[in-house]
Amino acid sequence: MSLQVPSSLTPSKVSSFKECAYAFRLSVIDHIPQPINSHTLKGTLAHKCLDRLYFDFPPESRTIEVARAIFDGVWNDAKISGELDYLEQCEGTSIDFDELAKDTMFLIEQDFIAENPQKVKALGTELQLEARVGDMMLRGIIDRLDLNPDGTITVTDYKTGRVPGVMQEHDRLAGVYFYALLCEQVLHVIPDTVQLVYLRDATRIISKPSKQSLSALLNKTGAIWKAVRTACERDDFRPKPSSLCSFCNFKILCPTQSPA
Numbered sequence: 001m002s003l004q005v006p007s008s009l010t011p012s013k014v015s016s017f018k019e020c021a022y023a024f025r026l027s028v029i030d031h032i033p034q035p036i037n038s039h040t041l042k043g044t045l046a047h048k049c050l051d052r053l054y055f056d057f058p059p060e061s062r063t064i065e066v067a068r069a070i071f072d073g074v075w076n077d078a079k080i081s082g083e084l085d086y087l088e089q090c091e092g093t094s095i096d097f098d099e100l101a102k103d104t105m106f107l108i109e110q111d112f113i114a115e116n117p118q119k120v121k122a123l124g125t126e127l128q129l130e131a132r133v134g135d136m137m138l139r140g141i142i143d144r145l146d147l148n149p150d151g152t153i154t155v156t157d158y159k160t161g162r163v164p165g166v167m168q169e170h171d172r173l174a175g176v177y178f179y180a181l182l183c184e185q186v187l188h189v190i191p192d193t194v195q196l197v198y199l200r201d202a203t204r205i206i207s208k209p210s211k212q213s214l215s216a217l218l219n220k221t222g223a224i225w226k227a228v229r230t231a232c233e234r235d236d237f238r239p240k241p242s243s244l245c246s247f248c249n250f251k252i253l254c255p256t257q258s259p260a
């Protein structure tokens with residue numbers, strides 16, 4: 001029996017399908033909810049704080065003190081909304097919330113080392129873009145889009161993990177190139193630069209997309225879309241065991257992980 005084809009492709013869906021089609025199916029087609037963990041919650045909170053810092057405040061007022069005040073508000077919201085309690089439920093153990101708050105604030109402070117927030121002219125944050133290309137719908141949320149002094153634009157994507165090795169760096173850049181492709185399709189502008197800001201290591205990885213690189217990415221994305229459609233038609237999503245299985249939320253449902 002054919003399965004429902006997903007309505008769109010995003011950078012995370014592309015990388016999920018490439019990493020393991022079976023996990024993709026459980027998450028994207030079957031919509032099996034995934035629990036949060038301390039790492040994902042820190043990432044969500046740090047993204048929220050940086051979103052507000054760059055969107056709500058003009059460049060000259062973006063100081064660490066302002067970032068701390070934003071964090072206090074975001075942390076309080078997380079408490080009131082029950083997000084912190086939900087984390088404890090998901091982890092099944094008590095959490096050292098003081099440590100979690102400290103480490104999240106550390107990630108935000110690291111942005112002030114990786115770049116100078118007072119020199120950034122943000123055109124927008126958390127920008128949702130979508131473009132139809134042929135029979136594909138491409139979607140993405142850009143963490144930050146900056147206007148450079150020479151009138152060009154830069155796409156910024158925050159990462160809360162460590163700077164990866166060369167192979168994984170290529171995969172991470174593919175995600176931010178996807179956003180550049182969306183800018184080309186929706187805004188009709190190719191960004192001059194895309195950058196990954198690795199908050200924990202206060203490091204930026206910068207790359208310059210070209211018309212050719214975006215055209216190649218569009219072709220690859222089209223091939224993935226075709227593969228997803230075929231997998232849905234045939235109901236054929238195979239597990240692909242790898243080192244990523246240790247972090248997979250679907251181990252309990254995966255035939256490769258059943259006890260012998």
Ligand code: SF4
Pocket residue numbers: 020022023239240241242244245248249250251254255256257
């Ligand atoms: S445990 Fe590994 S093979 Fe199984 S679904 Fe997860 S990533 Fe795929």
